[in-house]
Amino acid sequence: MDDLSEYTALSFDVYGTLIDWERGIATVLAEWSARRGETLEDEALLLAYADNEAAVEREFPTLAYAEVLQAAFRRTALTLGIEASDSDVQELGRSVPDWPAFPDTHDALVRLQRHYRLIILSNVHREGIAGSIARMGVEFDGVLTAQDIGSYKPHSRNFTVLLDSLRPLGVEQRRLLHVAQSLFHDHVPAQQAGIDSVWINRRHDRPGWGATPDPGVEVTPGLEFASLAAFADAVDAAFGE
Known part of the structure; x- marks a missing residue:
């Protein structure tokens, strides 16, 4: 993950990453x-x-x-x-x-949207995600929910469906970057699926795992940021902005 400008799409966990x-x-x-x-x-x-x-x-x-x-x-x-x-x-x-969006969510997504296609991979139902998208105020290129897929992350099926969804968008797997807070729900299965990932460590200033279970295994995301805004800053720098 030497160059963030090499990616063309971001897939997002929503709850814990974009929504508090x-x-x-x-x-x-x-x-x-x-x-x-x-x-x-x-x-x-x-x-x-x-x-x-x-x-x-x-x-x-x-x-x-x-x-x-x-x-x-x-x-x-x-x-x-x-x-x-x-x-x-x-x-x-x-x-x-x-549930509220994090304070930096809307502005950071708007900045990231200048460079990438944006895809949701979420563990909720359609009604819930619709309400959250309205709160975030950003249009996504793809929305995948647990209700659509028939399983919840960290099941590998969710990431298989994510990869299958790239073809209609014209995105290669190696050009996809998964952005998430939960090591348990997202980074472990993303790594197993061969998907690069960025850790938005919203709990960087608090001990423990909070509402997210201990991942139970070693996992090392490619990059780590304390906020979505910090990640957007790094993206802008990679694209020379």
């Missing part, structure tokens, strides 16, 4: 735990939640993401020993379109 899913999830979980008289820090809630969501996605690969969120919430409540009602879990299930 930890803030979205933690907001709902914190309000729920407070209603139950508990005072848990956001990090504790996210840590309890992370493995439960990954387990639900693995066990029920065709379940719509809104239902994944609800099932993961129920398991998290059991893990923490806190009661969760149907209305509690439904609140998380319908919250995806309300």
Whole structure:
């Protein structure tokens, strides 16, 4: 990855990279735990939640993401020993379109769009991604969701479908760069698929894995940036801007 100008397309994980899913999830979980008289820090809630969501996605690969969120919430409540009602879990299930974009997302995407085709490879349902695209205010050249693919990352099928989607766009595999925060969901399977990747390490100033499970294996993304804006700066420099 000596020259970012050699790539012609970027594929993006959305939640954790472009949309602040930890803030979205933690907001709902914190309000729920407070209603139950508990005072848990956001990090504790996210840590309890992370493995439960990954387990639900693995066990029920065709379940719509809104239902994944609800099932993961129920398991998290059991893990923490806190009661969760149907209305509690439904609140998380319908919250995806309300999750905020990171402050640098829109402007960085606009800058990156001058140089690359932009593709979404996301672990959500169509309704959720539509709401998030509206928040980001950028048009993408391709949108692939778990609902379309029938499985959730880190399943290898998701990256096979991503590579198949390049042909109609006239993009060669070696010209694709995958941009993501999650080592577990994205960088490990991207590396296994032979796709170069850039780590947007949104948690660079915080310990632990947050809402993302430990990848469990060694993985070394080609480049690492603390923000999408920093990555866009490097891209502009590579293209002589």
